[in-house]
Amino acid sequence: GAGVSQSPSNKVTEKGKDVELRCDPISGHTALYWYRQRLGQGLEFLIYFQGNSAPDKSGLPSDRFSAERTGESVSTLTIQRTQQEDSAVYLCASSFGTSGRNEQFFGPGTRLTVL
Amino acid sequence: AQSVAQPEDQVNVAEGNPLTVKCTYSVSGNPYLFWYVQYPNRGLQFLLKYITGDNLVKGSYGFEAEFNKSQTSFHLKKPSALVSDSALYFCAVRDRGARYNFNKFYFGSGTKLNVKP
Numbered sequence: 001g002a003g004v005s006q007s008p009s010n011k012v013t014e015k016g017k018d019v020e021l022r023c024d025p026i027s028g029h030t031a032l033y034w035y036r037q038r039l040g041q042g043l044e045f046l047i048y049f050q051g052n053s054a055p056d057k058s059g060l061p062s063d064r065f066s067a068e069r070t071g072e073s074v075s076t077l078t079i080q081r082t083q084q085e086d087s088a089v090y091l092c093a094s095s096f097g098t099s100g101r102n103e104q105f106f107g108p109g110t111r112l113t114v115l
Numbered sequence: 116a117q118s119v120a121q122p123e124d125q126v127n128v129a130e131g132n133p134l135t136v137k138c139t140y141s142v143s144g145n146p147y148l149f150w151y152v153q154y155p156n157r158g159l160q161f162l163l164k165y166i167t168g169d170n171l172v173k174g175s176y177g178f179e180a181e182f183n184k185s186q187t188s189f190h191l192k193k194p195s196a197l198v199s200d201s202a203l204y205f206c207a208v209r210d211r212g213a214r215y216n217f218n219k220f221y222f223g224s225g226t227k228l229n230v231k232p
Contacts (some may be wrong), residue, residue, distance in 0.1 A: 108158045
């Protein structure tokens with residue numbers, strides 16, 4: 001596709017349920033990133049992938065959060081036993097190659113609401 | 116520790132006036148610097164970046180930014196603001212010298228720009 005896509009665009013769930021968020025990066029982009037943006041706040045880095053590997057998982061808020069990427073393409077962010085504080089917009093981004101000079105391209109985000 | 120600071124939560128400017136959105140950074144090496152814009156209910160869009168060379172970088176929609184190494188700043192500017200420029204602006208930095216996690220971006224907290232007619 002032309003850009004980064006994310007699904008679902010909106011997700012409402014009940015506290016304690018598991019959710020899975022999906023990101024389709026731009027074709028050929030080897031790096032993929034997940035961020036969390038709470039209402040009215042900046043971006044909180046969660047995790048990034050270089051290929052299918054995640055060198056830095058330190059941004060994941062708790063062990064309820066996990067992410068994987070397969071085929072150097074699609075990535076899923078899973079939140080287990082959701083809590084109300086998990087409510088936020090989850091943004092995915094991808095970039096081409098491993099050079100630090102390459103900008104990120106962002107998807108539209110998934111708005112997660114935990115009731 | 117790497118960090119990015121956007122000292123103003125909000126900037127108000129009248130249409131037609133020049134605007135500046137401030138950004139300062141702290142990295143252990145030499146940075147790559149970026150500006151992104153976020154319109155309501157949209158993802159972030161890339162505006163411009165500083166990699167090397169001329170300290171004044173020109174980007175999309177008439178925006179430009181000046182890299183100042185001595186002041187560790189990368190302020191975003193536009194000579195004449197438009198109402199349609201009203202959005203949330205994020206500064207981001209990458210440490211080009213980082214041995215590990217060179218792909219990691221550090222984002223500022225964002226500055227809301229309000230351009231009034």
